[in-house]
Amino acid sequence: MAPPATIVASEESGALTMRAAGSWVVVSASELDRRLHALDLPSGRQVTLDLAGIDRLDTAGAWLLLRTEHALSARGNSVALANVRASFAPLLEQVRARGAVAPLPHPIPPHHTLIGFVARIGEITIMLGRRVYSMLGFGGLVSADFAKLFRHPKRLRVTATLVQMELTGLDAMPIVGLLSFLIGVVMAYQGADQLRRFGAEIYTVNLLGVAILRELGVLLSAIIIAGRSGSAFTAQIGTMQVNQEIDALHTLGLDPVEVLVLPRVFGLVLTLPLLVFYADAMGLLGGCLMTWATLGISIPAFLDQLRGAITEWTLWVGVIKAPFFAWIISMIGCYEGFNVTGSAESVGRLTTQSVVESIFFVIVADAAFSILFSLLRI
Amino acid sequence: MAGDPNDIVIRVRGLVTRFGAQTVHNGLDLDVRRGEVLGVVGGSGSGKSVLLRTVIGLKRPDAGSIDVLGYDVPHLSEADAIALEQRWGVLFQDGALFSSLTVAQNVEVALREHLAMPEPLMDEIAACKIAIVGLPEATADKFPSQLSGGMRKRAGLARALALDPEILFLDEPTAGLDPIAANGFDQLIGDLKASLNLTVFLVTHDLDTLFAICDRVAVLVDQTIRIGTLEQHLQDDHPWIHAYFHGPRGRAAQPSAGQ
Numbered sequence: 001m002a003p004p005a006t007i008v009a010s011e012e013s014g015a016l017t018m019r020a021a022g023s024w025v026v027v028s029a030s031e032l033d034r035r036l037h038a039l040d041l042p043s044g045r046q047v048t049l050d051l052a053g054i055d056r057l058d059t060a061g062a063w064l065l066l067r068t069e070h071a072l073s074a075r076g077n078s079v080a081l082a083n084v085r086a087s088f089a090p091l092l093e094q095v096r097a098r099g100a101v102a103p104l105p106h107p108i109p110p111h112h113t114l115i116g117f118v119a120r121i122g123e124i125t126i127m128l129g130r131r132v133y134s135m136l137g138f139g140g141l142v143s144a145d146f147a148k149l150f151r152h153p154k155r156l157r158v159t160a161t162l163v164q165m166e167l168t169g170l171d172a173m174p175i176v177g178l179l180s181f182l183i184g185v186v187m188a189y190q191g192a193d194q195l196r197r198f199g200a201e202i203y204t205v206n207l208l209g210v211a212i213l214r215e216l217g218v219l220l221s222a223i224i225i226a227g228r229s230g231s232a233f234t235a236q237i238g239t240m241q242v243n244q245e246i247d248a249l250h251t252l253g254l255d256p257v258e259v260l261v262l263p264r265v266f267g268l269v270l271t272l273p274l275l276v277f278y279a280d281a282m283g284l285l286g287g288c289l290m291t292w293a294t295l296g297i298s299i300p301a302f303l304d305q306l307r308g309a310i311t312e313w314t315l316w317v318g319v320i321k322a323p324f325f326a327w328i329i330s331m332i333g334c335y336e337g338f339n340v341t342g343s344a345e346s347v348g349r350l351t352t353q354s355v356v357e358s359i360f361f362v363i364v365a366d367a368a369f370s371i372l373f374s375l376l377r378i
Numbered sequence: 379m380a381g382d383p384n385d386i387v388i389r390v391r392g393l394v395t396r397f398g399a400q401t402v403h404n405g406l407d408l409d410v411r412r413g414e415v416l417g418v419v420g421g422s423g424s425g426k427s428v429l430l431r432t433v434i435g436l437k438r439p440d441a442g443s444i445d446v447l448g449y450d451v452p453h454l455s456e457a458d459a460i461a462l463e464q465r466w467g468v469l470f471q472d473g474a475l476f477s478s479l480t481v482a483q484n485v486e487v488a489l490r491e492h493l494a495m496p497e498p499l500m501d502e503i504a505a506c507k508i509a510i511v512g513l514p515e516a517t518a519d520k521f522p523s524q525l526s527g528g529m530r531k532r533a534g535l536a537r538a539l540a541l542d543p544e545i546l547f548l549d550e551p552t553a554g555l556d557p558i559a560a561n562g563f564d565q566l567i568g569d570l571k572a573s574l575n576l577t578v579f580l581v582t583h584d585l586d587t588l589f590a591i592c593d594r595v596a597v598l599v600d601q602t603i604r605i606g607t608l609e610q611h612l613q614d615d616h617p618w619i620h621a622y623f624h625g626p627r628g629r630a631a632q633p634s635a636g637q
Contacts, residue, residue, distance in 0.1 A: 026493065026503070026542050033499045058542035058574065063506040090573040095506065103482070103505035104515055343523060345477050 005032045005061070006053075007039065007068075015046040016077075018068075021053025024061025032064055039068075043075040052083035062088075062095040138335045142265065145257045157263050164267030168229040169275055175228070176221050180279040183216055184208065184286025192295050201295050205302055206309035208287035213310060217280040218318045219366060222325040225272060226358040230333035233264055234354040237337025238347040246338070256338075265330040272326035273319050280318060313378055321369050328365060329358045385412040387545060387577050388433060393442035395428055402428055404601035406442070412544075415571055415578040416605075417588045420598030421618065426581045427471075429598070430549055433579070434468055435459070447544065464492055466545040467538030471553065473530035475522040481508060481533045482518035488540045507536040512566060528559040532566075539570070545577045546570075552584045564590045585623075585631035597622070 005022035024032065049069060054061075072079045084092065110116035149156050191204040237260055240246050249256045284306070291297045297305070336354035340346050388410035395403040402425035410416050420426045431437045433444055435451045444451040449462045475484050485504040489495050495503075508518055511532040522530055531551060538546060551567070552560035568591045571578055582588065588595055589608065596605040599618050604611070612623050622628055 026489070026540075029499060029503065030493060030495045033496065059506060059510065059539070060503050060542060063503060067502070087575070094510065094569060094573040098509050098512065103501040104518060106501075107519055343477070345523075 004028060005035075007032075007035060009039070015048060016042055017048045017050055019050045019053055020065065021055075023056040024054050024064065025056050025058045026060035029060045029064065032061075036064060036068055041072060041075055042077060045077050047072050047077045047079050048082050049079060050082045051085070051088070054085070054088070057088045057091060059091070059095060062091050065092070066096055135335060138338070139331065141257055142261055142331065142334075145255065145262060146265075148258075149262070155258065156266070157259065160259075160263035161267045161270075164263050165271045167232075168225060168268050169271030172225060172228055172275060173278065176224055176275055176279050177282045179224065180212075180217060180220055180282040181286035183220060184212060184283035184288075185290045187211060187216070187283075188287040188290035189294060192291060196295075202297065202305055204291055204295065205287075205297070205305040208284065208291075209306050209310045210314060212283040212287065213280050213314045213318050215318070215366070217283055218276045218321050218325065219362070220283075221272065221275045221279045221322070222329065222362045223359055225268070225275070225326070226329045226362060227355055229268065230329045230358045231351050231355050233330060233333030234337040234340075234351045235347060237334055238340035238350055241338065241340040242342065242344060242347060261330075261334045264334055265327065268326040268330040269323045272329075273322040276319050276322040277315075280315065317373055317378055321366065324365060324369075325362050328361045332358045332361065382411055382413065386410065387412045387447055388579065389443075389445040390433065391443045391445075393429075393432065393444065394440045395425065395432060395437070396440050401601055403432075403598075406602050408596060408603055408605065410545075410577060410579060412577050413571075413575055414593040415567070415580060415591050417592035417595045418579070418581045418598065419583070419588065419595060419622065424598040425601075426598055427549055430547055430579065430581050434466065434547055460492075464488070464541050465543055466547060467541070467543035468547045469531065469534045469538045469549065469551060471549045472527070473522065473534030475530060475533055475537065477522050480519050480521055481513070481525070481536070484522070484533060484537045485540050487537070492541065503540075504536075507539055508533070510539070510570070511536045512562065528555050528563075531555070531563065535566075539574075542574065543576070545579065548578065548580045548582075550582055550584075551580065552582065552587050557586075560584060560586065561590075567591055585628055589631050 005020070005024045005028045007018055007020045009016060009018045011017075022028070049065070049072075051065070057065075069079050069081070081092075111120045187208055188204055191207045192201050195201050195203050195207070237246075240260075246256050249259060288299060288302045291302060292299060333354050336350040336357070340350055386409045388408065390406060390408040393403050393406040393408075394401070406429070408429075418426050418429060428437065432439050433446065433451065435444075435454065438452055447462065447465055449458055451462075454462065475481070476487070479487070482501065482504040485507050486500045489500050489503060505515065505518060509515065513529060513532050513536070517525070517529065517533065522533065525533060535548075535551075546567075548567070552563050555563060564587050567578060567580075570576060571591070578591075580587070580592065592608070594605060594607055595611055596603045597611060597619055599616060604614065604616070604619065606614075608623075611619055614620065614623075
């Protein structure tokens with residue numbers, strides 16, 4: 001590697017000469033910076049900075065030289081540069097002209113102060129209020145377009161809706177089926193383990209029937225769809241927003257809500273109940289096989305017990321929730337997609353937000369349904 | 379300084395690049411001399427940016443050799459890659475600044491990663507680079523999303539210059555800038571080249587840039603390259619090259635070379 005950078009001061013005929021030597025480059029800047037800070041600077045003298053020994057110089061080195069020169073003149077010395085090589089002159093000139101500035105202190109982020117903290121709470125509250133307002137606005141917009149469909153049914157985009165049904169429903173069948181099956185297996189295993197202690201292992205079937213049909217089938221499907229399709233809605237519409245495709249739709253006289261939102265909402269509302277029914281069946285299948293394997297309950301015996309444990313309403317209670325959850329997921333997915341502004345980074349942020357919000361609201365809605373059903377004594 | 383013909387910093391031989399069935403470069407040879415500004419031009423889809431990405435090792439060539447500062451780019455060991463990457467700086471089209479970092483932090487990334495440098499010195503060097511590329515001091519603590527396109531490019535240039543590289547790769551530095559900002563950028567690159575003795579590999583569409591700062595111009599035609607000075611290209615009777623330099627825009631840009 002190049003010789004290390006040095007600076008040495010010496011007295012010569014009444015004047016002070018500081019000889020800089022070596023490679024004044026960014027690689028040796030830390031070392032050099034330490035030496036320069038350790039240097040005992042004189043004051044009120046004639047100082048010559050002799051650069052004859054410098055064999056390499058870059059911007060970092062030039063900055064350190066000029067910083068030293070500046071520090072010396074600040075102490076009342078009169079400073080002169082000597083023996084500047086012709087090839088270094090333009091660089092020194094350039095840094096002196098534009099780059100010889102000390103960095104500004106970093107501003108303290110406002111939320112690090114107490115007032116900033118309180119202000120931040122206020123900001124978040126106001127922002128939340130605005131979001132609720134704009135979400136309601138979006139809900140109204142979509143509802144109005146939805147109402148128009150009843151007057152002009154031909155404006156429903158059938159192909160787009162079917163495509164959405166395929167993407168959100170048919171393509172989700174493997175994952176929804178497998179996960180429901182596994183949840184059935186796990187439920188049966190854990191249920192059997194606990195109920196065996198009371199000699200009531202046959203009631204594992206009741207547990208499975210009620211839990212899967214009423215809650216787990218629909219919740220599991222909704223959460224998978226929120227992660228799979230809700231995020232896709234936000235990302236698709238968000239990317240279109242970044243590419244100005246939404247603006248292009250407007251200028252071509254098309255209504256983005258009608259073109260993009262209605263097929264997605266409509267498609268998912270029709271698909272999710274079917275998916276829930278399928279998830280219920282797969283969950284019961286998993287539970288059935290597991291009770292057979294661990295408890296020796298044969299399949300006909302399982303079905304007999306199941307028939308006694310549930311009514312048709314047990315199934316409906318689960319399936320009825322599905323279109324509402326589908327509406328929540330697709331509306332939030334599309335809403336967040338339209339919220340994307342300019343940058344690609346906001347697509348990622350809003351996609352995450354859309355999944356979190358949809359799952360949150362799905363579970364809130366599920367709790368509300370539980371209260372409603374218990375009031376109705378179903 | 380037009381570069382020393384015997385001191386070659388980038389040497390490309392027999393480069394072949396394909397995307398599926400489509401061949402972009404076929405047996406392309408290119409030499410870049412130390413201390414010159416080489417402009418690379420060509421029609422849309424002729425593979426200018428692909429050439430840049432291949433030379434800096436972001437894309438593997440399908441055949442041929444690429445030698446930068448004595449390193450064999452497609453077959454770099456990890457240690458060599460780190461050593462080489464400290465000796466070049468790259469400015470991507472829209473700056474490619476890290477959006478979660480401030481401008482100063484963007485400049486400091488390489489300093490922080492490759493050199494054990496105290497924080498105050500790093501701030502000083504970052505401030506120095508930011509000033510050199512002509513950005514106001516207060517830009518240091520701003521985030522890329524708060525900057526205009528031209529400022530983002532300048533900030534990207536400051537980041538590319540962080541380690542004082544020997545070679546600077548620029549991908550369409552003036553695209554999307556207004557003519558005044560584009561002129562300023564040309565001037566800046568010319569100044570930096572003169573003071574830092576940079577070698578500049580410049581992909582551009584901008585005829586004014588070519589006439590203002592390029593020592594030699596490489597034209598991508600027919601899947602290979604024709605390299606020469608502007609005067610040589612002006613004599614060339616290849617239909618595309620002729621149309622490029624003698625079209626209305628080419629003619630409009632020419633007088634600026636004489637000033």
